[in-house]
Amino acid sequence: MAKLLLLLKVDLIRIFSINKLKNNKNIFKTIGIIALILLIMTYVFGAMGTYTYLGIKFLMQYGLEKYVLPIIYFLCGFVIFYTTIYKAKSYLFNSEDNIFALPLKSSTILTSRVIVLTILNYVIISIIFLPACIIYGVMLKLGIVYYIYAFLAYLFMPFVPTVLGCIFGYIIGYLTSKVNNKKIFETILTYSVVLLIMYLSFNIQTLAMKFVNNIELLNKLLSSVGFLINSFMKLISQYSLKDLLIYIFTNIASMILFIAIFKNSYVKIVQNLKIENTKKKYVEKEHTRKSSLTTLVLKEFKMYFSIPIYILNTSFGVMLIFFASVATLFYDKGFIFKLIKLDPGSLPLYVLLIPVIAFSMATSNTAACSISIEGKNFWILKTMPIETKHIFLSKIILNMLVVIPLTIVSIILFGISFKLTIIQVLIVSLLAIITNITCSMFGIIINLKFPRLDFISYTHVVKQSLSSFLGIMIPLAIFFAIGILYTTLTVSIDIYILAIFALLLAVIMLQYNILKRWGIKRFNEIN
């Protein structure tokens, strides 16, 4: 037990960079980071509270408000399950720290890592599940007993979805450890899950209406998902002590069972995942000579396609748009208007593509972590006779190569579906390219400001770094504001689009100057 606590302490210090925060002499920076995290958490907390409020109000019309918390419970569990699959790769199967050389039982290591994952998942339930419980209690004017039961439900909530996520991650890990081309296999497998989720997301409105219209179906679904949700429903609505005990027991037992079953094969899987396949003998091919910029771009390209989590995290937006464009070829085009709640005649069709493309560009930003991803290899770029601007350019080109071709294909497909003119397709394509360059440059700037070279695994830098987060969220917020601004103005859409072009070009010029003056200096300071 002492060793387990010790492991947990070390893991948490590492993951949350506690020593860095403690030893940071710049108190304003530390306060700033904490304030930013709190601000983001408060925002999500508030947003979830608002959604719950609206959800309860909506379901109250049908007398179905009692289903709000179980649905949020299910969704929250799904989010935990899904993100745990991702996190399992970096936390569960991480063998970088030579921990297996220490005199520790594999069950102790596995337990500490599952607990770390559970602790990380508390962040999710604290900003999704907790506000929902509070709003529900306030709106239905529930007493203290409700809050006690809700708190206990919250306390034990992440156990089962974490374990399920670990099992799924474990299966992916096990299968990956058995195949030759681990990276491609892992990418395809994880992308399949993403596609499944996308499919479910597209159909969620239809499903929601089916539930509202068919209460039997909702009951059936909730009971088929498991008795855990049933227990949750009963403990939260009837304050059933028996169900509370079943709920707590199930959650704790799931974790104990998982560790007991998987502890024996754990070390072997971690070791197998580390083994790289080797070819027998080098066969010499003719050497070709390339320019340094081409070489840098190729290096970026190879690096990108060898890190599955990098691909998954930065191609999600563009893949989403691509699948949507394919879907418009076969399905009723009206669903797009329903999706964005817009009258089909209110705007030219090609204009509707602009926010869609902007979303895709903002969410598919490989540049936002492209400096950090160099990690321990950063010295190579710093000691080579390369102009820093070429390094930046290679990272921008990578983002363009990853995003632009598929986006152009998507725009053409949308063009075919919505019978757009060639000029309209060209306008949207040009806007996509300019937006992509703007986002890429911004990604580099934000990553130079918040680099993270000392990451433990790629997941930390690709999914959990501040620059990755801000590199997506800030452009998204700006594009959203540009969209909202149009609704408040009385200018023609053509002039507005021209203004967007001018604005983006101005931002590109501004960012170019920032990169040239501050960026190069900052790049040289990072080590």
Add this chain to the structure above:
Amino acid sequence: MLKITNLTKRYGDKIAVDNISIEVKPGEIFGFVGHNGAGKTTTIKCIVGILSYEDGNIFIDSDSIKDEPIKCKTKMAYIPDNPDIYENLTGIQYLNFVSDIYNVDKNTRKNLIDKYSKEFEIYDNLDNVISSYSHGMKQKLAVISALVHSPKILVLDEPFVGLDPSAQFKLKEIMKDLCNNGMSIFFSSHVLAVVEKLCDRIAIINKGKIVRIGTVEDITKEGSLEDVFMATLGDE
């Protein structure tokens, strides 16, 4: 070839390198010795352009690394103490990457890659991804990548760590050979016997300051390098 004049490097309030001056002539092997945390790696990182510095200057072939970083880096090769190289590339891809950046023509790169990879016995593994290499193999690859563009000065930080005895021997022979052809070598090491045997001149650094500098003969007049090194620490 390499001239360090009054170099000072600070980390906040802490002075890591304190007003040091060193000159390495063409064809010279210069050993840089000091205990852990003495300032060796910081000095080396300043030389190769990884770290910026506050005072003094570093000249590579009379060009300042501060003012002409690209020009200086073109003439220099660096091998770090830990061979952290792009694990996702294959050995040959990494060597071609370095060759392209340094503009090495096709024939030269073919000859040098063949020559050094065979000497260091990793030729057969060049098609494998670097992540499958052992520590020693990565170190060998880092050495080859440094030699493939025929630099004028080679800067090495603990180059013998992780190499097997045969590779250590070969590296020493290559270093001597390259210096005979006019290349300068500046390297740090804890293996005092190797430093004593291989170097023309030596500097001992302690707490960021150069405490002894001179030819091997001058410094070892009073005893072996180990004795002098220990005595220097004792004086402090």
